[in-house]
Every structure is written in C-alpha cells, then in structure tokens.
Amino acid sequence: xxxxxxxxxxxAAQIGLNFDFLTSPFEVRMWLDGMATTLxxxxxxxxxxxxxxxxxxxxxxxxxxxxxxxxRAYVELTRNTPTLVQLMFTVLVVNMLISQALGGAQNNPLxxxxxxxxxxxxxxxxLHAEALRGGIEAVPSTTIEAAKGLGFSRxxxxxxxxxxxxxxxxxxxxxxxxxxxxxxxxxxxxxxVNEITYASLxxxxxxxxVVELMIVLLVFFSAINLAVARIGALVERRLALPGFGQ
Amino acid sequence: xxxxxxxxxxALLAALLAGVSGASADATLDRIKAKAKFTVGVILSGAPFGxxxxxxxxxxxxxxxxxxxxxEKLGVALETVTVTPPNRVQxxxxxxxxxxLANMQVTEDRAKIMDYPPTVFDRAGGAAIGRKDSGIKxxxxxxxxxxxxxxxxxxxxxxxxxxGAVVKGLPSQPESLLALKxxxxxxxxxxGATLGLMLEDRADEWKDYxxxxxxxxxxxxxxxxxxxxxxxxxAALDKALRELIASGKLLEIAKANRLTNTAxxxxxxxxxxxxx
Numbered sequence: 001x002x003x004x005x006x007x008x009x010x011x012a013a014q015i016g017l018n019f020d021f022l023t024s025p026f027e028v029r030m031w032l033d034g035m036a037t038t039l040x041x042x043x044x045x046x047x048x049x050x051x052x053x054x055x056x057x058x059x060x061x062x063x064x065x066x067x068x069x070x071x072r073a074y075v076e077l078t079r080n081t082p083t084l085v086q087l088m089f090t091v092l093v094v095n096m097l098i099s100q101a102l103g104g105a106q107n108n109p110l111x112x113x114x115x116x117x118x119x120x121x122x123x124x125x126x127l128h129a130e131a132l133r134g135g136i137e138a139v140p141s142t143t144i145e146a147a148k149g150l151g152f153s154r155x156x157x158x159x160x161x162x163x164x165x166x167x168x169x170x171x172x173x174x175x176x177x178x179x180x181x182x183x184x185x186x187x188x189x190x191x192x193v194n195e196i197t198y199a200s201l202x203x204x205x206x207x208x209x210v211v212e213l214m215i216v217l218l219v220f221f222s223a224i225n226l227a228v229a230r231i232g233a234l235v236e237r238r239l240a241l242p243g244f245g246q
Numbered sequence: 247x248x249x250x251x252x253x254x255x256x257a258l259l260a261a262l263l264a265g266v267s268g269a270s271a272d273a274t275l276d277r278i279k280a281k282a283k284f285t286v287g288v289i290l291s292g293a294p295f296g297x298x299x300x301x302x303x304x305x306x307x308x309x310x311x312x313x314x315x316x317x318e319k320l321g322v323a324l325e326t327v328t329v330t331p332p333n334r335v336q337x338x339x340x341x342x343x344x345x346x347l348a349n350m351q352v353t354e355d356r357a358k359i360m361d362y363p364p365t366v367f368d369r370a371g372g373a374a375i376g377r378k379d380s381g382i383k384x385x386x387x388x389x390x391x392x393x394x395x396x397x398x399x400x401x402x403x404x405x406x407x408x409x410g411a412v413v414k415g416l417p418s419q420p421e422s423l424l425a426l427k428x429x430x431x432x433x434x435x436x437x438g439a440t441l442g443l444m445l446e447d448r449a450d451e452w453k454d455y456x457x458x459x460x461x462x463x464x465x466x467x468x469x470x471x472x473x474x475x476x477x478x479x480x481a482a483l484d485k486a487l488r489e490l491i492a493s494g495k496l497l498e499i500a501k502a503n504r505l506t507n508t509a510x511x512x513x514x515x516x517x518x519x520x521x522x
Binding site: 026111 | 332334355399403414415416421424425427430
C-alpha cells in the first residue's frame with residue numbers, strides 16, 4: 001500500500017502535480033474523513049430533503065390558509081436567501097442565542113454539523129416542494145373529482161392519486177435539486193464541518209497544492225452526481241406510466 | 247558570420263545559450279527595472295498587517311508600508327495586488343506578482359517551492375484568546391478541547407499533533423472570533439499581534455476575554471517570498487531589507503502600524519546595525 005502511494009506520488013510529480021501530502025498520516029486521515037463525511041452528508045440530506053419536500057408540497061396545495069400561508073412564507077424565505085448566509089447565521093448567531101438561553105454552550109447539544117444537515121435539507125426541501133406543487137397542479141381536476149366521487153378523503157386523494165402522479169411529473173426537477181444538494185454540502189467549509197472541501201482547503205492552505213486537490217474534488221463530486229443522475233433516470237423509467245404523456 | 251567548423255558552431259551555440267540563460271536567470275529583477283514597478287501580493291486580512299481604511303478606502307498596514315519601503319529602495323514605484331491564502335502562491339508562480347508579503351512564515355514545504363531573501367523581518371506566532379474564566383493556562387490544557395483558527399493557519403498542525411486539540415478552521419479571523427463568542431470553541435488561536443491590537447482597541451467588547459497562555463505557539467520567521475531560483479531579486483531585496491532594519495525604518499513602520507510586540511525587530515536592528 002505504502003509503495004503504491006509512493007509510486008503514485010512519484011508518477012504525479014513527473015507531470016508536475018504535487019501529492020506529497022499523502023505521506024502525512026495526519027493530512028491523509030483528515031482528507032479521507034472529509035470524503036466519508038461528504039458521503040454521509042449526502043446520504044442524510046437526500047431523504048430528509050425529500051420528506052420535507054413532500055410535507056411542504058402538501059401544505060402548499062392545501063386549501064386551508066393556516067397551512068398554506070406559513071408553508072408559502074417558508075418557501076419564499078428559504079429559496080430567496082443564500083444558503084451560505086443561512087448556515088453562517090444559524091451556526092454563528094442562532095446557535096449562540098440557543099446556548100445563552102440554555103445557560104452556556106456546554107448545555108447546547110446542537111453544533112455546526114446539525115445545522116449544516118438542517119439548513120441544506122430544508123433549503124432543498126423548499127425547491128422539491130415547488131417542483132411537486134407543479135406536479136400536483138398538473139393532475140387533471142377530473143381525476144381528482146373521480147377519486148372524491150369514490151369516497152376518498154382529501155388526504156387520501158393526495159396520498160393515493162395526486163402525489164404518485166405529481167412525483168412522475170416532478171422527477172426531472174427533483175433529480176436536478178438533488179444534484180444541486182450534493183454540491184451544496186460543500187458550504188460546510190464555512191462552519192468548519194470536515195467535509196471534503198474543508199479538508200482540501202485545510203491541506204492546500206498549508207501546502208499550496210490547490211490544483212492537485214481541486215482535480216480530486218472535481219472528480220469526486222462528478223462521480224457522486226453521475227450516480228445520483230443515473231439513479232434518477234432509472235427511477236424515472238421504472239415509474240413511467242404508459243399513456244400518461246411519457 | 248557562418249562558423250566554418252562544427253567546433254566553432256558548438257562554441258557559438260554554447261555562448262548564445264549562456265547568454266540567454268544569463269539574461270533569464272533573473273527575469274524578475276530585469277522586469278521590475280524595465281517597467282519601473284515592483285508588484286507585491288499583499289493580504290488584507292486585518293490590522294495591523296493589512297486592511298482597508300474604511301474612511302479613505304486605501305490599503306494600509308505593516309505589509310503595505312514594508313512593500314512601499316522596499317519599492318523605494320529598489321528605486322521603483324509600488325503596485326499592490328490583493329491575494330488570499332488559496333491563490334497567493336499561484337499569483338507568484340504565474341508572474342502576476344513579483345513577491346509576496348502575505349503573512350507567510352517560513353515552513354519546510356513553502357521553502358521547497360519558493361525562495362526568500364535570507365533576512366527575516368519579523369517573527370510571528372500564535373496567541374490563545376479565550377474567556378478569562380475558562381481555566382486554561384497552558385497549551386497542554388487544550389487536549390480534546392475545540393479550538394478555532396482561520397483556515398490556512400500555520401497553527402493547525404501543531405495544535406492537533408502536539409497538543410491534541412480539536413481544531414475548527416473558520417474562513418477567517420472574524421468568523422473564528424464570533425465562533426469563540428458563540429461557544430463553538432473554548433479558545434481561538436491567531437497571530438499574537440492582531441489579537442493584542444484587538445483587545446486594546448475593543449476593550450469593552452472583549453472585557454471577559456484575554457490572552458490566556460503566556461507563550462506563543464510555533465513562532466516562525468516572516469520573510470518576503472519570491473519565485474524559486476531568482477538569485478538577483480533575492481540579493482536586491484535582501485540588501486534593501488538589511489538597510490531598512492539597520493536604519494530603524496522598519497521599527498518605525500512597525501510602530502506606526504501598532505505592532506504590539508517589536509522586541510524581535512529591535513533585536514534584528516541591533517544586530518544588523520552592528521554589522522553582523
């Protein structure tokens with residue numbers, strides 16, 4: 001293993017790339033931890049954002065104003081402000097206020113990692129909700145009337161008729177949001193969550209090997225997003241309804 | 247003038263090559279003289295080293311004044327280019343700047359890819375700021391505790407490897423200090439000079455906080471960085487630096503920019519003025 005790493009470093013050096021940091025156990029651990037953290041973040045935020053998106057979409061299309069109003073306000077607030085600003089605001093300001101209310105930071109279990117997961121999933125949930133709303137509103141009113149005629153309640157119509165059809169219409173937009181979500185996890189660098197961009201930044205500011213780590217970063221994120229897009233395409237094909245314009 | 251023998255042709259070629267490589271051995275110094283401008287990459291991350299005056303919008307600070315004094319010594323005008331930790335070395339290597347005065351101390355890794363005139367103009371280490379009631383008195387007290395630094399700080403590695411601290415690198419010093427106040431970390435470690443000045447200038451806001459550990463972490467030499475192998479530029483800048491230190495001009499610059507601890511510069515001045 002060590003020989004393989006040394007061989008790679010020597011090979012890279014021949015084309016002018018400096019991967020010397022791979023000989024430092026401390027930096028390698030930070031870097032691999034960073035990759036693992038990014039993968040865990042993606043695995044956590046994708047389902048969370050989807051669940052949030054469904055709840056928000058249901059609220060948005062509800063005919064009860066006390067449900068639709070706050071949901072609309074939340075969507076406008078979160079998608080109209082930069083996610084980076086939201087994250088720094090929650091970690092540096094909201095979390096400080098929570099600490100103060102709890103009588104000191106030692107009593108506050110919430111940290112930068114929690115806020116990163118929350119902000120990224122809730123931000124993307126708002127985008128999912130809008131995509132789903134488009135899908136729900138595209139369901140023909142005759143179909144809904146038919147369902148109601150069969151005795152379905154409002155919630156049953158949503159769960160059994162509207163959402164399954166809406167999901168199919170909204171899928172391309174949702175996959176797009178998920179690809180964006182993967183890239184969005186990199187804002188963790190701003191609050192010192194050790195995801196891969198943060199780890200790379202900490203290394204290249206010491207070693208000035210920006211180009212080398214940048215190449216790895218681009219390949220790493222391209223690979224994740226290629227996988228997300230492929231899975232998305234697969235789901236689209238599996239769910240396609242013959243005769244439903246697909 | 248066509249050489250008649252292969253030997254003469256080879257000799258001529260050798261002479262030509264020597265001439266070419268002689269001229270390009272130090273293109274930077276030639277270029278500085280030719281355009282009558284010394285282009286320096288400076289970092290504007292905060293007083294006293296480099297910042298923007300909110301009133302005049304002009305750059306000021308120790309880095310800027312030192313760059314200006316060096317340009318004067320070289321007999322050319324100064325042009326500054328603002329750099330940041332991720333791009334500073336690229337700027338130097340791509341020739342966008344002739345030298346870097348960007349808060350970069352000497353490290354082994356840096357010395358592999360860049361050169362510097364041997365005269366050291368300052369020494370900077372990290373000081374630990376934290377709540378006075380935190381009970382921290384020594385670097386060894388930081389074991390397992392969260393410590394905030396700026397991303398790219400030299401203090402990261404020793405804090406983790408020597409003292410076992412859990413280091414959190416925030417984008418820059420203001421975020422790091424905000425995180426300290428918010429309780430994300432118990433200590434923040436930054437260059438001693440910047441913390442000293444902040445505690446002095448904003449005494450009210452920081453009355454519960456202080457420099458808790460009397461020693462500084464990894465004090466390292468501050469130098470001017472230049473491209474690898476540029477011996478003439480190095481010699482010219484070294485001469486200028488020695489003159490600035492020996493004449494007391496550097497100490498003047500340090501005091502004008504309110505560097506709180508000037509002991510190292512004073513010592514250097516004594517040594518150089520005595521001709522050592």
